[in-house]
Amino acid sequence: MTTQIVESVLAEAEKQDAKKVTEVHLTIGKLTFLGIEQVRFAYRILVEDTIMKGSKLIIKEKSGVIECPSCGYKGTLETEDNPMYHVPTPILKCPECGEAAKIVEGKECTIERIRMVK
Ligand SMILES: [Zn+2]
Numbered sequence: 001m002t003t004q005i006v007e008s009v010l011a012e013a014e015k016q017d018a019k020k021v022t023e024v025h026l027t028i029g030k031l032t033f034l035g036i037e038q039v040r041f042a043y044r045i046l047v048e049d050t051i052m053k054g055s056k057l058i059i060k061e062k063s064g065v066i067e068c069p070s071c072g073y074k075g076t077l078e079t080e081d082n083p084m085y086h087v088p089t090p091i092l093k094c095p096e097c098g099e100a101a102k103i104v105e106g107k108e109c110t111i112e113r114i115r116m117v118k
Pocket of ligand 1: 068069070073094095096097098099
């Protein structure tokens with residue numbers, strides 16, 4: 001995932017003819033289960049030999065949203081950090097009617113803004 005982000009940023013920087021990338025703003029959906037620290041760590045390694053070296057990575061987390069096909073409920077999906085498991089486990093149940101709900105937001109990872117020097 002982080003590789004894809006870095007590649008996209010580099011492609012964009014190249015298109016814009018940038019000399020250096022100074023800031024990358026990301027929005028990461030909580031349901032991607034990407035650990036922010038893991039992303040930061042991978043990022044630092046991946047940008048090492050690129051024009052992104054030394055750039056600041058700003059990450060914003062976005063909550064998941066579920067929608068219930070049975071009653072039409074739409075709301076934020078809360079995940080619980082269970083120390084027993086490595087990742088938080090979302091309960092995909094509609095809080096209104098108890099039917100199975102589906103995820104409509106929170107599984108994406110978007111590059112919001114790139115600041116670069118030309
Ligand atoms: Zn429902």
